[in-house]
Amino acid sequence: MAAEMIIDHKEKANALLKADADKILKLIKVQMDNLTMPQCPLYEEVLDTQMFGLSREIDFAVRLGLIEEKDGKAILDKLEKELSILHEASVRK
């Protein structure tokens, strides 16, 4: 049973981080879909805070040896790309 539990921790850590990343992605999509609406002034602050929170979770998981640093970086990089697309779109609006 024990060996499964270790893999379980690693799988669970990866699944939790992906789920948290998806929540941020949804926040970004909501903003993208509502670009024509007056932008909530704090949305960048909210997204920054959420990104900071996720980065601390990823750093923690890496230090625990539950995920590879490169996988954690890939999760953040993907979101950063979406964020810059959103930022470009809102500036062009």
Add this chain to the structure above:
Amino acid sequence: MAAEMIIDHKEKANALLKADADKILKLIKVQMDNLTMPQCPLYEEVLDTQMFGLSREIDFAVRLGLIEEKDGKAILDKLEKELSILHEASVRK
């Protein structure tokens, strides 16, 4: 070997969280020791950000089942007490 690795994850998670909490405690002590000096205006912002980061790590560790919720709460409560002592002291100054 496997059973030790699970305990290792739990112990490591607890040790990492305590170490991160100690870093914040040191930040608080530095401020306390330097109350007579002009306060760095951003120190509350820095401490808030660090507390938010630690709370996200604790939440992540609890969701992973690596620490008990009450133990995570105890780490944060201890720091919150120190923060309010610091706040009182700086207001009284």
